[in-house]
Amino acid sequence: MATADAAASRQKALTVAKRSIVLLKNEHSVLPLSPSLKSIAVIGPNAAKAQLGGYAPDVYHAISPLDALRERLADKVDIHYAKGCDLQGERADGFAEAVAAAKKSEAVILFMGGSSATAGEEKDRADLDLTGRQSDLIQAIAALGKPTVVVLISGGPVTMNQWLEKVDGLLMAWYAGEEGGHALAEILTGACNPSGHLPITFPRFTGQLPMPYNHRPYGRVGSTLEIPGPLEKERYKPLFPFGYGLSYTTFSYTDLSITPRKVSPAGKVTVRVKIRNTGSRSGEDVVQVYLSLSSCRITQPVLRLCAFQRISLDAGADQLVEFQLGAKDLVFLNEQLKPEVNIGGYSLLVGSSCQEGLRAEFEVVKA
Secondary structure (H helix, E strand, O other), X not given: OOOOOOHHHHHHHHHHHHHHOEEEEEHHHOOOOOOOOOEEEEEOOOOOOOOOOOOXXXXXXXXXXXXXXXXXXXXXXXXXXXXXXXXXOOOOOOHHHHHHHHXXXXXXXXXXXXXXXXXXXXXXXXXXXXXXXXXXXXXXXXXXXXOEEEEEEOOOOOOOOOXXXXXXXXXXXXXXXXXXXXXXXXXXXXXXXXXXXXXXXXXXXXXXXXXXOOOOOOOOOOOOOOOOOXXXXXXXXXXXXXXXXXXXXXXXXXXXXXXXXXXXXXXXXXXXXXXXEOOOOOEEEEEEEEEEEOOOOOOOOOOEEEEEEEEEEOOOOEEEEEEEEOHHHHOEEOOOOOEEOOOEEEEEEEXXXXXXXXXXEEEEOOO
């Protein structure tokens, strides 16, 4: 316990928590919270409790998001708290108190999601919407027209068609550990710039699952009745794709190059790309490199993450990021389950998610 609670261990836990939290939506730059705010409403069943997820110890030292915000904002901001509803069940008798708290506040933060009681081992979900009356509470608060942010504290993806377009901001906080409350308070108030990227795909509807970004090609065209218009033409359009994550600043990707363009199966290619912080504040980004094969006698994933690198840039600064890809990055398992490098064309996508970035090609030729 002395080692686990040591100052250095706590600092590591805080760093990991801050880097894991993903900013998914930030309309009208609702986050970070404006320093001019004099009052905020903190609402939701996960606001006043530190959720650590399944297999958490019985004894732990964690702080809730509510207490972490109170600690950070101290006497500068009036915080009006209301639970609103439970994680499960149909009771809505707390809605009135939550609406009243929101009405007397300049902005609202809703801490929603789940716990080890609502999902996990032997608790599979048939529906990925928020449990209980949480979606109804979000909509009731959003209808007030106040700047509204939803923070999801959950171990997995959430479908949110009922309310996503009605809120201004969305953070995915996972179960961020004992320092998760402090991490959220830092991100919400702007002391930390979020830099997390999704390690999973968020579907629009539960029925879209399974939805891995690295699925194998298939012959069926497919069509989903509930996904209308142009989205239907994009056979694989998630709500938020694997690798996705926003920041309080912006980044541009330019000057992608691959050398050499032809390489032997045992050779290496060097991938370079320039990243520039085009925003007004410093921030971190995770540069991702995805690989796909033009053809192979054994079907391969349409896309595969083969490298990534976290970088930190001041506002206006740029950096040339370099990756080296060799046989270990290109291999597939052949008919004998032996590693083999395919002879033929390869395509790289370099960007900030599995669906956005720059593309370039190279070729593996016989030695």
